[in-house]
Amino acid sequence: xxxxxxxxxxxxxxxxxxxxxxxxxxxxxxxxxxxxxxxxxxxxxxxxxxxxxxxxxxxxxxxxxxxx
Numbered sequence: 371x372x373x374x375x376x377x378x379x380x381x382x383x384x385x386x387x388x389x390x391x392x393x394x395x396x397x398x399x400x401x402x403x404x405x406x407x408x409x410x411x412x413x414x415x416x417x418x419x420x421x422x423x424x425x426x427x428x429x430x431x432x433x434x435x436x437x438x
Contacts, residue, residue: 376388390402 372392374390374392378386380386
């Protein structure tokens with residue numbers, strides 16, 4: 371399968387690279403746009419201040435009840 375690469379500049383944070391299958395079609399770009407928005411939204415939620423740190427969950431599971 372052939373691929374096309376898109377470099378997305380991230381201001382002063384370098385760039386991101388997307389590898390897309392070819393041939394590119396309007397349908398594929400629509401699917402990409404929707405999937406990318408959903409993926410970035412999930413990533414944003416996972417990085418939120420309110421997100422629970424998995425290490426804290428693991429640490430708490432080893433602590434006796436009432437000492438967390």
